[in-house]
Amino acid sequence: MFDFSAMQQAIELLSSSFSPWLVVVPGILIGLIFGAVPGLQISMAMAIFLPVTMSMSFLQSMLFLTAVFTGGSFGSGVTAILMNIPGSSSAIATTFDGHPMALQGRHNQALGIALGASSFGVSLGYILLFFLIQPMSIAVLNFGPAEMFMVVLWGLTMIASLQGDHMIKGLISGLVGILVGTIGFNDLGVLRGTMGINLLMDGVPVVPAMMGMFAASELFNLLGKKYMVESDEDRKVDISGIIDGFRTAFRYPVILIRGALIGLTVGAVPGVGSSVSNILSYIETKRRDKDPQSFGTGNPKGVVASEAANSSSEAGSMATLLALGIPGGGATAVMFAAFSMHNITGGPQFIREEIDIVYAIIFANFAQVFLLIILGLAFLPVLVSIVKVPIKILVPSVLCLAVFGAFGLTGNMAGPVTLLVFSILGWLLKRYGYSIAAMVVGILLGKMAESELLHSYQISGGEMGYLLERPVAMTILFLLLFSLFGKKLKGAIFGKIRWTLRW
Amino acid sequence: MLFLKVKRINVGVLGDLLVVFGLIIFSVWYLIDAYIVSNTIENLLLILPVGIIVLVLGFVIIWRILKILGENQCVAISKLKGIDSESGNNGCTTIYGMCLFVCFVFSLEFIGFDLAGAIFIGLYLRLLGERRIGVLVLYPLGFILPTTYFFTLMLPYPFETFLPFKQ
Numbered sequence: 281m282f283d284f285s286a287m288q289q290a291i292e293l294l295s296s297s298f299s300p301w302l303v304v305v306p307g308i309l310i311g312l313i314f315g316a317v318p319g320l321q322i323s324m325a326m327a328i329f330l331p332v333t334m335s336m337s338f339l340q341s342m343l344f345l346t347a348v349f350t351g352g353s354f355g356s357g358v359t360a361i362l363m364n365i366p367g368s369s370s371a372i373a374t375t376f377d378g379h380p381m382a383l384q385g386r387h388n389q390a391l392g393i394a395l396g397a398s399s400f401g402v403s404l405g406y407i408l409l410f411f412l413i414q415p416m417s418i419a420v421l422n423f424g425p426a427e428m429f430m431v432v433l434w435g436l437t438m439i440a441s442l443q444g445d446h447m448i449k450g451l452i453s454g455l456v457g458i459l460v461g462t463i464g465f466n467d468l469g470v471l472r473g474t475m476g477i478n479l480l481m482d483g484v485p486v487v488p489a490m491m492g493m494f495a496a497s498e499l500f501n502l503l504g505k506k507y508m509v510e511s512d513e514d515r516k517v518d519i520s521g522i523i524d525g526f527r528t529a530f531r532y533p534v535i536l537i538r539g540a541l542i543g544l545t546v547g548a549v550p551g552v553g554s555s556v557s558n559i560l561s562y563i564e565t566k567r568r569d570k571d572p573q574s575f576g577t578g579n580p581k582g583v584v585a586s587e588a589a590n591s592s593s594e595a596g597s598m599a600t601l602l603a604l605g606i607p608g609g610g611a612t613a614v615m616f617a618a619f620s621m622h623n624i625t626g627g628p629q630f631i632r633e634e635i636d637i638v639y640a641i642i643f644a645n646f647a648q649v650f651l652l653i654i655l656g657l658a659f660l661p662v663l664v665s666i667v668k669v670p671i672k673i674l675v676p677s678v679l680c681l682a683v684f685g686a687f688g689l690t691g692n693m694a695g696p697v698t699l700l701v702f703s704i705l706g707w708l709l710k711r712y713g714y715s716i717a718a719m720v721v722g723i724l725l726g727k728m729a730e731s732e733l734l735h736s737y738q739i740s741g742g743e744m745g746y747l748l749e750r751p752v753a754m755t756i757l758f759l760l761l762f763s764l765f766g767k768k769l770k771g772a773i774f775g776k777i778r779w780t781l782r783w
Numbered sequence: 784m785l786f787l788k789v790k791r792i793n794v795g796v797l798g799d800l801l802v803v804f805g806l807i808i809f810s811v812w813y814l815i816d817a818y819i820v821s822n823t824i825e826n827l828l829l830i831l832p833v834g835i836i837v838l839v840l841g842f843v844i845i846w847r848i849l850k851i852l853g854e855n856q857c858v859a860i861s862k863l864k865g866i867d868s869e870s871g872n873n874g875c876t877t878i879y880g881m882c883l884f885v886c887f888v889f890s891l892e893f894i895g896f897d898l899a900g901a902i903f904i905g906l907y908l909r910l911l912g913e914r915r916i917g918v919l920v921l922y923p924l925g926f927i928l929p930t931t932y933f934f935t936l937m938l939p940y941p942f943e944t945f946l947p948f949k950q
Binding site: 713 | 926
C-alpha cells in the first residue's frame with residue numbers, strides 16, 4: 281500500500297534544501313489576504329500568481345499554490361465571521377453562526393474556532409489523502425450525474441433546515457433561490473429569464489449575489505448602532521480569546537472528524553467541492569445536535585462544522601487532481617495549469633511514476649498547517665480590530681469594497697449590479713422574515729441541480745429504474761434519507777420496543 | 784386612535800404582501816418565459832415543479848396573512864412572524880442609504896470607481912451624522928485611493944478610474 285522508499289525520497293526532497301519552503305509563507309499570506317478581501321477569490325489569487333511559478337521547480341510551485349489554497353480557505357471565513365460576507369462560497373455556512381457570535385462580542389472566540397477547525401480539517405484531509413489517494417481516485421470514477429444529483433439534493437435539504445422563524449417563508453425563499461440559480465443558458469443551450477440582458481446569459485453571478493444578500497441585509501440593519509458590538513468590554517481584541525477559541529474547536533472532535541470526512545469526500549467530486557461540503561457538514565451537525573434551535577444564533581459547533589469541511593475539501597480536490605488529472609474546481613484548475621507549465625500530466629501514471637512528489641506535497645501540507653496556525657494567530661488580532669471601527673465608517677467602506685470585489689469577480693458591471701439588486705432583495709427578505717441563507721443555498725445549488733438532473737434524465741431516458749442500477753447513488757440516497765428521518769425512525773423503533781417490553 | 788393603529792398595521796402587512804406577490808410574480812413570469820422558449824421536458828424538468836411549489840406556498844402565505852388580519856387586526860403585526868422589528872434603525876436612513884448605494888453603482892462606469900467610491904463614502908458618512916469636514920474629505924480619499932490602486936494592480940481587466948492609475 282505504501283512505497284516507503286518514495287516516502288524517504290519525499291522527505292529528502294523537502295529537507296535537503298530550504299528553497300521549497302521559501303514560497304510557503306508568502307503563499308499563505310497571499311491566500312489569507314485574497315480570502316479575507318470580499319470578492320477576491322482564492323482561484324483568482326492563484327491565477328494571478330501562476331506566472332511566478334514558471335521560475336520555480338514543480339515541487340516548489342505546488343507548495344506555493346497549495347499554500348495560497350490553505351491560506352485562502354481560512355481567510356474566507358474571517359470576513360464571513362466579522363462582516364457576514366463569505367469570502368467565497370465555501371464559507372457560506374460559517375456566516376450562520378460565526379457572525380452572530382461576532383455580534384455578541386465573541387468575535388475572538390469565533391475566529392479562534394475557525395482557525396482551529398481549519399487547521400484540523402487541512403491536517404486530517406491530507407492524512408486521509410495519504411492513506412486513501414489510490415482507492416479514492418477509483419471511487420470518484422463511479423460518480424456519474426445521478427450520484428452528483430444526489431449529493432446536490434442532500435445540499436438542497438439544507439433549505440428546510442434554514443427555515444428561520446417561519447417554515448413556509450424559509451421554503452419559498454429557498455425554492456425561489458433555485459429558480460434564480462437556473463437563470464441563463466442551461467446545458468441544452470436554452471436561454472431563460474435574462475430579460476434580454478446579455479450579462480445574465482451565464483446566469484446570475486453567484487458570489488456577488490451572495491455578498492449582496494448577506495452583507496447588505498446585515499449592514500443596513502447595523503445603521504442604528506454606533507459599533508458592530510455595542511459593549512465597550514466586548515469590543516476588546518484579545519489574543520487569549522482567540523487561543524481559547526482555537527482550543528474550543530477541539531472540544532468537538534466528532535464534529536471536526538465528520539466535517540473533515542464530508543469535506544474530503546465531497547471535495548473529491550469534481551464540480552461540487554467546498555461550496556457544498558460546508559453546507560452538508562453544517563446540516564448534519566445541526567440535525568444530530570440535541571439543541572438544533574441554537575444553530576444560527578451563535579453556536580460554536582456551526583463554525584466548527586463549516587470550517588472543518590471547507591478546509592478538508594482542499595485535500596479531496598487534490599486527490600482527483602493528482603490521481604485522475606481532473607481539476608475539481610477553480611483553484612485546482614489553476615494547479616492543473618501549473619502541471620501543464622511543467623510538462624506534467626496528473627493521473628494514474630503520475631501517481632505511479634512520481635509518487636515521491638505526491639508524498640512530498642502531502643507532507644509539506646502538514647507543515648503548512650503549523651505555519652497557518654502561527655500566521656493566523658499573528659494576523660487575527662489585526663483583522664479582529666474591525667469590531668472597533670464605528671458603524672458610520674464600516675458600512676460605506678465595506679459596501680464600497682464589496683462593489684469593487686464584485687466587479688473583480690465578473691470583470692464587468694454584472695457583478696456590481698447583481699450585488700445591488702440582491703442587497704435590496706436581501707434587506708427586504710430579512711425585514712419580512714424570509715430566510716436569506718436558504719435563498720443563497722438555492723441560488724448556489726440551483727444550476728448544479730438542474731444540470732445533474734438533466735444529465736441523469738438523458739442517460740436514463742426518463743426511466744426511474746436507472747437509479748436502482750446505480751449502487752453509489754442508492755447509497756447516497758439511503759444516507760440522505762437516514763440523515764433526514766434516522767432520528768425519528770430510531771425513536772419510533774426504540775419506542776415500540778420499550779412499549780412491547782412494558783407489556 | 785384605532786384608525787392610526789389599523790393604518791400602521793396595514794403598512795407592515797402591505798410590505799409583507801408585496802414581497803410574497805413579488806416572489807409569486809417572478810416565479811410565474813419565469814415559468815412562462817421558460818415555457819415560451821422551449822416546452823420540452825428537459826427544459827422544464829426542475830423549473831416547473833419548483834415553480835408550482837413556489838406558487839402553492841405563496842398562496843398559503845397570502846391566505847395566512849389575510850386570515851390573521853381577519854381574526855384581529857390589532858395583533859396582526861406580531862403574529863406575522865419574522866417582520867423585523869428588532870433592527871431599531873431609522874427607516875429613512877436605510878432608504879436614503881440604499882438610494883445612495885444605487886447612485887454609486889450606476890455612476891461607476893461614468894465617473895470611475897475611485898471618484899464614485901470617494902463621493903459615496905463621503906455622502907454616507909454625512910448621512911450617518913458625521914459633521915467634521917476633515918473626516919468627510921480625508922477618510923474617503925484615504926480609503927479609496929489605496930483600495931483602487933490595489934484593485935487596478937490585481938485585476939487582469941480594465942478598471943475604470945478617474946485618476947490615471949497605472950494598470
